[in-house]
Amino acid sequence: MSARRDLSGVDVDVIVIGGGPAGATASTLIARHGHRVRLFERERFPRFHIGESLIPETYWVLQRLGMLPKMQQSSFVKKYSVQFVSANGKQSAPFYFWDNKPHDCSQTWQVVRSEFDQMMLTHAREHGVDVHEGVHVLDVLFEGDRAVGVKIRDEDGSRREIRAAVVVDASGQSALLQNRLKLRLWDPVLNKGAIWTYWEGAHRDTGRDEGATLVLQTATKNGWFWYIPLHNDVVSVGVVAPFDHLFKGRVSHEQTYQEGVDRCGAVKERVAMGRRVTGYFATRDYSYRSRAVAGDGWVLIGDAFGFLDPLYSSGVLLALRSGELAADAIVEGLAAGDTGAAQLGKWGPLFNQGVDRMRRLVCEYYDGFSFGNFVRRYPDLRGTITDLLIGDLFTERVDKVWGPLESLYEAGKQPIPPWDAGAPPELVQHKANQLVLPEGRRP
Numbered sequence: 448m449s450a451r452r453d454l455s456g457v458d459v460d461v462i463v464i465g466g467g468p469a470g471a472t473a474s475t476l477i478a479r480h481g482h483r484v485r486l487f488e489r490e491r492f493p494r495f496h497i498g499e500s501l502i503p504e505t506y507w508v509l510q511r512l513g514m515l516p517k518m519q520q521s522s523f524v525k526k527y528s529v530q531f532v533s534a535n536g537k538q539s540a541p542f543y544f545w546d547n548k549p550h551d552c553s554q555t556w557q558v559v560r561s562e563f564d565q566m567m568l569t570h571a572r573e574h575g576v577d578v579h580e581g582v583h584v585l586d587v588l589f590e591g592d593r594a595v596g597v598k599i600r601d602e603d604g605s606r607r608e609i610r611a612a613v614v615v616d617a618s619g620q621s622a623l624l625q626n627r628l629k630l631r632l633w634d635p636v637l638n639k640g641a642i643w644t645y646w647e648g649a650h651r652d653t654g655r656d657e658g659a660t661l662v663l664q665t666a667t668k669n670g671w672f673w674y675i676p677l678h679n680d681v682v683s684v685g686v687v688a689p690f691d692h693l694f695k696g697r698v699s700h701e702q703t704y705q706e707g708v709d710r711c712g713a714v715k716e717r718v719a720m721g722r723r724v725t726g727y728f729a730t731r732d733y734s735y736r737s738r739a740v741a742g743d744g745w746v747l748i749g750d751a752f753g754f755l756d757p758l759y760s761s762g763v764l765l766a767l768r769s770g771e772l773a774a775d776a777i778v779e780g781l782a783a784g785d786t787g788a789a790q791l792g793k794w795g796p797l798f799n800q801g802v803d804r805m806r807r808l809v810c811e812y813y814d815g816f817s818f819g820n821f822v823r824r825y826p827d828l829r830g831t832i833t834d835l836l837i838g839d840l841f842t843e844r845v846d847k848v849w850g851p852l853e854s855l856y857e858a859g860k861q862p863i864p865p866w867d868a869g870a871p872p873e874l875v876q877h878k879a880n881q882l883v884l885p886e887g888r889r890p
């Protein structure tokens with residue numbers, strides 16, 4: 448269907464819902480082309496958010512945004528590697544990003560999200576985005592199948608409608624449009640949850656290992672801890688595991704978390720010298736994707752499009768990349784007078800392929816894949832597996848790891864089936880799909 452559109456009668460060219468990394472990225476890049484972009488964020492920043500470990504491929508979007516000088520001058524801990532520790536305490540050699548790619552991009556950051564997200568939103572303002580904090584988007588307005596604007600509620604409780612040629616949903620896990628249009632598919636395999644807290648004075652490595660992300664397998668082997676050193680001597684330590692394991696019966700988050708720590712010697716010894724400085728946070732909303740990335744007059748980016756298990760810290764990268772790709776499609780569409788689904792969503796297939804690659808690596812880990820074993824057996828593929836870990840996901844070049852990876856399977860084990868987000872979830876079979884979901888939830 449032709450989607451040419453007369454832009455008279457709109458209040459602004461583009462409305463962005465949500466001022467997290469995805470919304471800030473897309474809005475900045477669109478506003479830089481001279482378009483009128485209005486962003487509504489329901490919170491007042493700085494606000495707390497989880498998702499602290501960046502991966503190196505964020506560098507390229509941050510560079511394009513002009514954010515690198517601000518990142519380099521920030522207090523964020525510099526991250527050079529990721530390291531895996533198995534349930535029996537065996538450590539892989541760290542995967543140093545620089546050894547694989549000797550370039551500035553191989554140093555990334557562990558960020559306190561309240562600070563990082565505020566920097567990104569301030570940056571958006573500096574580039575002409577009309578940012579409104581404390582404004583809740585209640586709904587997206589449609590004329591037929593076409594999004595034509597939003598209904599908002601200001602902080603004083605008054606309600607208004609604003610019209611735009613394009614509505615970008617960057618509302619994170621609230622996923623406004625995904626819910627409204629019933630587009631959300633829960634990942635049939637990655638039904639996990641997380642419990643986390645923050646420690647002060649806990650163990651920190653030194654030198655180029657100070658900012659390493661550690662991924663430590665739980666004693667039960669069905670989950671893992673993240674250990675992320677932040678600035679001001681704080682460490683973020685969380686556990687990710689199946690729902691039924693984390694949220695069983697009436698056991699408190701504290702008890703579940705502490706039991707896990709007590710059984711994981713490598714985490715226990717690291718936090719032993721520290722002091723817990725917050726309560727416990729938990730999330731049950733886990734991996735999902737939307738059936739569609741865009742429609743006539745609307746686009747989904749970041750977690751409002753999809754969320755993948757945070758094993759390899761890919762969330763912010765995917766938020767930045769989808770924000771960037773969507774911005775390019777919108778700018779091109781506005782120039783051509785075409786804000787239809789095909790134009791706005793032209794980046795979807797490439798993006799989904801990248802997410803599929805990361806998802807496969809996540810599923811392999813839960814199915815017993817050992818990075819240590821893999822690189823001992825295939826030392827020549829160390830670079831390619833590191834490419835996946837740094838987030839170099841949008842190229843077929845990295846697909847050469849899958850064959851060798853399958854050669855390490857136990858007899859009879861089948862490759863992880865790809866998840867076709869367009870197919871009914873029950874068509875996807877996988878042995879890890881044995882989880883009991885909290886009442887009322889469906890995968």
Ligand SMILES: Cc1cc2nc3c(=O)[nH]c(=O)nc-3n(C[C@H](O)[C@H](O)[C@H](O)COP(=O)(O)OP(=O)(O)OC[C@H]3O[C@@H](n4cnc5c(N)ncnc54)[C@H](O)[C@@H]3O)c2cc1C
Pocket residue numbers: 464465466467468469470487488489490496497498499500501502582583584585617618619620621622623641685730748749750751757760761762763764766
């Ligand atoms: C347990 C856990 C650990 C994680 N660890 C990592 C990690 O180590 N590294 C990593 O890269 N990622 C990690 N992530 C993922 C990361 O948090 C997200 O992928 C990332 O924040 C997505 O950015 P976003 O901009 O799409 O959404 P968000 O950052 O959630 O921003 C969405 C914004 O929209 C606003 N909003 C929502 N609804 C409305 C509305 N109706 N009106 C107006 N505003 C609205 C919200 O207030 C929010 O500010 C983790 C996630 C979880 C759950």
